Every structure is written in structure tokens, then in C-alpha cells.
Amino acid sequence: MSLLEKIVAEAQKDIKTIVLPESQDARMLKAAAEISAKKIANVVLLGKEGEILKLAEGADLSGVRILDFLNAANLEEYAEAFYEMRKAKGVTREDAAAMMRNPLYYGVMMVKRDAADGMVAGAVNSTANVLRPALQILRTAPGVKIVSSFFAMHVPDCELGCNGSFVFADCGLIEDPGAEELSEIAIQSAKSFEMFIGETPIVAMLSYSTYGSAKSATTQKVLDATALVKDKAHDLIIDGELQADAAIVYSVGRAKAPGSKVAGSANVLIFPDLNSGNIGYKLVQRLAKAEAYGPLLQGIAKPVNDLSRGCSAEDIVGVAAFTAVQAQHMK
Secondary structure (H helix, E strand, O other): OOHHHHHHHHHHHOOEEEEEOOOOOHHHHHHHHHHHHOOOEEEEEEOOHHHHHHHOOOOOOOOOEEEOHHHOOOHHHHHHHHHHHHHHHOOOHHHHHHHOOOHHHHHHHHHHOOOOOEEEEOOOOOHHHHHHHHHHHHOEOOOOOOOEEEEEEEOOOOOHHHHOEEEEEOOOOOOOOOHHHHHHHHHHHHHHHHHHHOOOOEEEEEOOOOOOOOOOHHHHHHHHHHHHHHHHOOOOEEEEEEOHHHHHOHHHHHHHOOOOOOOOOOOEEEOOOHHHHHHHHHHHHHHOOOEEEEEEEEOEOOOEEEOOOOOOHHHHHHHHHHHHHHHHHHO
16 A cells, blocks of 8 residues: 555545635646545635636536635634734734635635635645745644644655655755754654654654764754754654664664664654755655655644645645645644
8 A cells, every 4th residue: 555545545534624725726626526536535625616617627526615715704704813813913904804815814714713624735826825824824833833844755665764654854845944943843753754654753863974974064953953852852763963874774774873773764854954855855756756745734733735836636635635634633
């Protein structure tokens, strides 16, 4: 069973409602039809029914709820709620009313008010545009300092990691995390691995150096982050700094980091910056023909997930399934 098949099966056990605000994109409509048909989630599309059905190109949206949010009875209620949240930041009632006419803001408010369990967007909007309403309305989860992202990876016919499954982070959001941010990314990524893969996370803090084979400001950042994680999360299995081969290949790990509980067994890989993380996941995806789902967001109080603007309808279905499983756990 592939990783996606596993996640879809989990999503189908407890059907959640996912709002898709980008109904002006044909990929989103094709994905909505598939999500509904496979009973992965209940789907809400935001927009005018006539325009959506015209764009659907034969996709069966009979099981999908289409919500003309601009004429919804709760539009003013949502705007007033947003005003109360943001008036201390200078938002006026007029500003709030205008923002709630943006489907991204309305969709996140649906999640806030439990009219939906999660939102998926980003097929036509930038990550910044997707993330902004999520942070303004939902904010971070209790005890969480930052929002970061991860990719759920599955390499076929691979015994490394957890039978080929890994979490890679951060590969899509925080460009150059400091030691404190890197420690938060590691802790959240371990929780994400446990949520989606269902096994014990074993976290490697990656570097071009293993156990002091090189010394620089960048390797010291990884060492400092590792120490911070050990102070914050005493039960987490984590080690660093480790080179990628020492982290996942048993023989190399034993040679380079003897005595390490992580070396050779890691299934959560924390990259020192966005450059290395983004390059790393794309190389594994293309060269190893790995399944790569993300960037999935972690640290928000309720599930909102971003898409690549180059995504396919199948990618949207996958991210929606992951979002539904996140919603199950957050409930």
C-alpha cells in the first residue's frame, strides 16, 4: 500500500469537510469531484454555481456543495467576527467586510467557526496569500511558536526510514531558520510523522558535517538546535549534526557516529535551510520516483494547507486527504 492509499483509507474512516476556495481553476474542480466520489472528504467549493459548472468540463460535482459565499447569510457575521479579531491591528469594519469577500479569508473563517474542518488552496494563490488569513484568523496552535512546512515522502521499494516513508522539513516555507526556529521545526515535524505515518519518529538534524567533522557557523546552528530540542522534548529520539548518509544508512551511521540512537535509522530529516530542503526533496522525488506530498503546513491551530501553483488535480486530492487526517487528529 502506498503512503497516499494509507492516508486516503484513514480519511475515509471519519469523513471531514474540506473547503476549496479556488473554484475558478479547472484542476480544483476535477479534484473536488474525485475527493467526493472516493468519499475522502465532504467538499465545499466557494463561488457561483453557474460559473463553476461551466468550468467543470464534465466533472461530476453532484456530491459537492457549492456555496455562493458573496451572498451567504453569514457573510456580515464573519466580517464582524474578523473585525473583532483584528481591530487592535487597525482593521476597520469596512476593511473586514472587504476581506471577507476574498474566498481565502471566507474559507479560513469557515474553518475557524467549524463550518469546515480544513482548507486547501494555493493552486492559483501564492503561499503568502494562503498563509496570511490562516495566521490572522486561526493563529498558531497552543504552545507553538512558528508555522513551518514539511513534505511527506515515500520512496518505493526502499527499506530506509520507515519502510521508505519519511518526513522532510522545512522544504517550503522558512528560508534560513535560526537555531530556535530549527528546533521548533524538528519538534513539529516529529509530531507530523507520528500523525501520518503512525510510527515512532527518529529525527536527524542534517548538515554537511557529522559529529564535528567540520566546524562553521552553519554546523554550530545545527548543534545548537539539537541541544534546544533535547531540552524541550526529552522523550524525542534526535541527534545531530549528521550527514544525510550517516542519518539513513546503517553501515555509514555506525562508522561515522558510533553509539548514536539515530544514525542509520532516521525517518524525520530536518534540513538546515530552505535551499537544502527544497533541493533535497525534489532530487528524491525525481531520481527515486518518490511520492512527495506537500508542502503541508504544521503549527497552525486548525488545518490549512498550501499547494504548488504547478500542482495537478491528483496533487490536490492527495493534499486534501492529508488535510482531512490532520483534522481528525486536531479534533
